[in-house]
Amino acid sequence: MAVEVVMPRMGWTMETGRLVEWLKHNGDTIEVGENLFTIESDKAVLEVEAIDSGILHIPPDAPTPDVDVKVGATMAYLLQPGEALPWQAAAPVTSAPFTPANEGNGHIAPIAAHPLPATASDSRKAAISPRARRVAREINVDWSTLSGSGKHGRIVERDVRAALRPSGPAVRATPLARRVAADAGIDLEELAASRLAAGASKHISRADVDAAAALKTPPLPSPAATPLTSLRRITAQRMATSAHTTAPVTLTTEADATELVELRTKIKSDVGSAPQPVPSYTDLLTRLVALALLDHPGLNATLQDDTIVLHTTVHIGIAVDTERGLMVPVVRDAHNKSVGQIAAETARLVEQTRIGRAAPDDLRGGTFTITNLGMYEIDAFTPIINLPECAILGVGRIVSRLELIDEMTEKVAVRKMMALSLTFDHRVVDGAPAARFLQQIKRWIEHPYAWVTR
Amino acid sequence: MREMTFTNAAREGLAEEMARDPSIFVVGEGIGARGGNFNTTTGLYELYGPERLRDTPISERGFTGLCTGAAMTGARPVVDFMFLDFLLDGMGELINQTAKIQYMSDGRIPMPIVFRGSIGIVGASATHHSGNYYPIFTHLPGFRVVVPTTPRDAKGLLKTAIRSDDPVFFLEHKALLNSKGPVPEEEYLIPFGQAEIRLAGRDATVVAIAAMVNRTLEACAELAGEGIAIEVIDPRTLAPLDIDTILESVHKTGRLLIVDEDFAPSGIGAEIAAQVMALAFDDLDAPVMRLNGLHTPTPYSPSLEAAVIPNTKRIMEVIRDLLAE
Numbered sequence: 139m140a141v142e143v144v145m146p147r148m149g150w151t152m153e154t155g156r157l158v159e160w161l162k163h164n165g166d167t168i169e170v171g172e173n174l175f176t177i178e179s180d181k182a183v184l185e186v187e188a189i190d191s192g193i194l195h196i197p198p199d200a201p202t203p204d205v206d207v208k209v210g211a212t213m214a215y216l217l218q219p220g221e222a223l224p225w226q227a228a229a230p231v232t233s234a235p236f237t238p239a240n241e242g243n244g245h246i247a248p249i250a251a252h253p254l255p256a257t258a259s260d261s262r263k264a265a266i267s268p269r270a271r272r273v274a275r276e277i278n279v280d281w282s283t284l285s286g287s288g289k290h291g292r293i294v295e296r297d298v299r300a301a302l303r304p305s306g307p308a309v310r311a312t313p314l315a316r317r318v319a320a321d322a323g324i325d326l327e328e329l330a331a332s333r334l335a336a337g338a339s340k341h342i343s344r345a346d347v348d349a350a351a352a353l354k355t356p357p358l359p360s361p362a363a364t365p366l367t368s369l370r371r372i373t374a375q376r377m378a379t380s381a382h383t384t385a386p387v388t389l390t391t392e393a394d395a396t397e398l399v400e401l402r403t404k405i406k407s408d409v410g411s412a413p414q415p416v417p418s419y420t421d422l423l424t425r426l427v428a429l430a431l432l433d434h435p436g437l438n439a440t441l442q443d444d445t446i447v448l449h450t451t452v453h454i455g456i457a458v459d460t461e462r463g464l465m466v467p468v469v470r471d472a473h474n475k476s477v478g479q480i481a482a483e484t485a486r487l488v489e490q491t492r493i494g495r496a497a498p499d500d501l502r503g504g505t506f507t508i509t510n511l512g513m514y515e516i517d518a519f520t521p522i523i524n525l526p527e528c529a530i531l532g533v534g535r536i537v538s539r540l541e542l543i544d545e546m547t548e549k550v551a552v553r554k555m556m557a558l559s560l561t562f563d564h565r566v567v568d569g570a571p572a573a574r575f576l577q578q579i580k581r582w583i584e585h586p587y588a589w590v591t592r
Numbered sequence: 593m594r595e596m597t598f599t600n601a602a603r604e605g606l607a608e609e610m611a612r613d614p615s616i617f618v619v620g621e622g623i624g625a626r627g628g629n630f631n632t633t634t635g636l637y638e639l640y641g642p643e644r645l646r647d648t649p650i651s652e653r654g655f656t657g658l659c660t661g662a663a664m665t666g667a668r669p670v671v672d673f674m675f676l677d678f679l680l681d682g683m684g685e686l687i688n689q690t691a692k693i694q695y696m697s698d699g700r701i702p703m704p705i706v707f708r709g710s711i712g713i714v715g716a717s718a719t720h721h722s723g724n725y726y727p728i729f730t731h732l733p734g735f736r737v738v739v740p741t742t743p744r745d746a747k748g749l750l751k752t753a754i755r756s757d758d759p760v761f762f763l764e765h766k767a768l769l770n771s772k773g774p775v776p777e778e779e780y781l782i783p784f785g786q787a788e789i790r791l792a793g794r795d796a797t798v799v800a801i802a803a804m805v806n807r808t809l810e811a812c813a814e815l816a817g818e819g820i821a822i823e824v825i826d827p828r829t830l831a832p833l834d835i836d837t838i839l840e841s842v843h844k845t846g847r848l849l850i851v852d853e854d855f856a857p858s859g860i861g862a863e864i865a866a867q868v869m870a871l872a873f874d875d876l877d878a879p880v881m882r883l884n885g886l887h888t889p890t891p892y893s894p895s896l897e898a899a900v901i902p903n904t905k906r907i908m909e910v911i912r913d914l915l916a917e
Binding site: 267268269270271272288289292294295 | 846873874875876877878916917
């Protein structure tokens with residue numbers, strides 16, 4: 139029996155998936171467990187494996203790459219050797235054409251009402267609705283050249299009517315003129331209208347088209363329009379939802395990161411026993427923030443309908459810039475992990491995410507997010523909260539500056555200052571607790587011993 | 593104009609007819625002193641007594657046959673099945689005798705009989721009390737099938753049914769029985785075979801059956817907010833079917849959806865689709881679509897029951913699909 143290969147649901151929220159590419163070809167013999175195609179869904183690219191065996195048949199109207207496909211929609215069929223496609227099996231039997239030879243033997247040859255294409259790969263004639271066909275006849279439009287706006291490109295009434303601009307004169311052009319005009323991007327209807335207005339004949343020859351092409355100014359380069367990838371669309375949706383539904387407030391401060399920088403420098407230079415990979419500032423901050431959140435559960439909260447859930451575990455999302463766009467892999471239970479463990483895990487997650495191979499579970503379930511723009515020489519900024527979380531920490535660059543370190547003696551020193559931006563959702567948490575949280579982060583950056591001993 | 597419920601309007605129609613014509617009588621279970629399970633005869637027993645409001649034992653095939661015989665002799669019985677599902681026990685009489693007598697007698701024997709009963713999936717009535725069945729009767733030659741949706745139509749069509757010399761099924765959807773609407777004071781009848789355009793529109797035509805008319809109107813009210821104008825047609829009688837009104841609408845819109853709580857296979861939507869394809873192929877700008885209740889015995893569980901009936905959201909989705917064709 140023909141088995142349908144469908145767009146799988148890879149997570150509860152997944153409604154559509156975008157086909158990235160087929161990993162197998164039409165006609166390939168497929169074993170259970172072999173990867174059939176890859177899809178992009180909910181920020182991850184996933185391989186979809188066959189759950190049945192058979193010969194792969196990808197029908198001509200199957201989804202093409204970069205098209206959104208509803209979960210459950212048929213992508214292809216797996217057939218057994220010699221098995222016909224479901225719709226071909228159901229097709230009426232076509233018998234031999236009616237000829238004088240079989241006229242006399244008393245039986246009537248049935249004739250298929252709708253001859254089907256002999257093979258599924260035959261190109262199909264443009265479909266047109268009966269109504270559109272009637273209207274085309276009534277208003278004298280040649281529909282064979284139209285492209286349809288109905289389902290699967292079917293020509294419907296509006297396409298036929300659009301083809302006949304009520305104000306435009308009927309264009310009479312030689313076939314050569316039409317071809318040259320098409321190549322040169324000349325609108326024959328406009329040309330005919332302008333000639334008519336100038337009192338010239340409405341018959342258009344190649345010379346007329348050439349003359350018009352010479353006059354035509356080169357068009358400005360048009361802005362590149364790219365359809366939204368599903369990642370871009372999800373990001374757009376989530377950012378808009380966050381911007382429209384939260385009550386975001388951003389607090390900024392500066393922390394003296396001199397000791398933190400020293401700490402990292404020492405870890406890095408201690409070649410013998412340094413964890414591999416060497417923890418980044420983001421890794422250090424992940425650990426630091428996770429511990430701080432245990433003291434400030436109000437910031438480690440999510441708003442679900444009318445309930446604020448204060449989480450007892452800390453899952454830190456880390457904003458990562460990839461070729462395909464912003465992704466946020468999640469370090470689970472960051473409060474229970476050492477800096478070394480966190481460094482190893484973020485390295486793996488970021489790599490998986492960058493190449494689009496992160497599992498859906500690696501990309502959700504965070505309770506707090508850190509976004510670091512320090513490498514781009516950004517100081518303070520206003521990050522957007524990653525819903526349903528209630529706060530996000532923006533990390534700015536570390537910059538060396540002369541700082542007054544003792545008011546009494548007016549002593550200044552070169553210190554390494556780090557800008558911090560905390561955006562929180564005022565619906566969920568108030569300003570003072572958020573400020574206390576940011577203050578603790580500031581203090582811990584300034585005095586790492588206070589948290590590395592925890 | 594005064595407002596009445598569907599049931600009260602229909603009962604007023606029955607009472608007016610009984611007052612006008614002494615040959616009319618009602619037969620059924622609990623339709624006497626009790627006034628009918630659905631209040632179809634409340635108050636009439638006091639006026640006309642047990643002779644014309646005849647309670648029966650649970651014996652559908654028996655009283656269907658008896659009333660068919662009574663109609664042959666010139667009486668005008670109204671057989672009240674309470675739930676139309678109960679009529680299924682009388683199918684042998686109905687199909688082989690009631691529907692065929694006029695033909696067998698070359699028209700010399702009339703068959704002025706009304707079969708009424710409640711239809712539809714409502715309120716966890718479960719599978720023995722949720723049938724629609726009308727395609728069975730529209731399939732058979734000889735029957736008239738009436739599915740009113742408003743109180744005004746219920747009264748006007750019941751009076752026409754009682755005066756008809758052909759056997760008529762008068763089917764009352766349970767979701768509509770307590771719905772209210774304007775009913776004229778003066779006497780009126782509504783002829784069979786005249787559909788009513790409940791909402792005028794240009795983008796697509798929806799033919800809705802029985803309670804689905806109201807669901808469809810709700811869906812169309814929401815779609816109207818987006819500038820989508822749907823024409824909603826209530827056929828009111830399925831046999832005869834006013835195909836002309838549907839064709840005229842399809843000529844205007846080019847798109848047709850039939851919304852029917854009853855099952856899709858061999859149903860009334862299939863019939864309408866086939867007729868429109870045969871008579872107005874060149875008007876169709878998209879394939880005719882159907883939205884039906886699921887093809888399954890009706891579940892008892894309220895949540896499963898809700899899942900088998902087309903709801904407003906689903907109707908909106910399918911209308912959007914139709915417009916995208």
